[in-house]
Amino acid sequence: MALSATDRALVRALWKKLGNNVGVYATEALERTFLAFPSTKTYFPHFDLRPGSAQVKAHGQKVADALTLAVDHLDDLPGALSALSDLHARELRVDPANFQLLGQCLLVTLARHFPGDFSPALHASLDKFLSHAISALASKYR
């Protein structure tokens, strides 16, 4: 299930289109995650989770930067995400099941904003990419 040349091309092309707005979409994805999957809020008791929260926006940007890092290193996701994996495993201790919930909301956000681009092929490639990124993020857990 490695990322094919087509997967990489499609993901990169979409990311180019997102430009400087990755943070906006990642923030929306986070908001969606908290609403659709309330158990995810348990990791943010110290956050104001109301719509428009500056903390959620800042966190969205962090997530966006990590995703962009991943897109820039599609040939070595485990390497690129190693430090983040350590962080999530040792300090944050987020159950990896939650990454998939955020993944779903990211797909929904992108599908909603880019319906014309969101072909079945792009949908498949993005889902694969997120799945690999999630694996890499969970790789240091134990």
Added chain:
Amino acid sequence: MVHFTAEEKSTILSLWGKVNVEEAGGEALGRLLVVYPWTQRFFDSFGNLSSASAIMGNPKVKAHGKKVLTSFGEAVKNMDNLKPAFAKLSELHCDKLHVDPENFKLLGNVMVIILATHFGKEFTPDVQAAWQKLVSGVATALAHKYH
């Protein structure tokens, strides 16, 4: 049993009223088969599934997709009684079709994504949340009679 607020019900009903069941059904099933190719295991008799365009254009996929989504319409009519409403279908999927319930979750998530592409701005976080609840409820109801 999953409980829907009055607001969630009206959100779901209002969107459902605008869904073209035939088109959306074909698209949902098609995307399931494209994005999660192992799900093709249930459809050996469907003919050409060799590429994304073959799958999306396959008439058997479209027809079956319509069937599946029409059945989903029952969920929308029975939000307070999902388990009884899907009892017979649950038995069918277990005893005759032998479908791993994990697939219901995959299809549910694909459906939500399709709604997002179709309804854009209207598909706010609140609307998505209501629909995630519904697809999750349906997945659970369909798995309920498994043994």
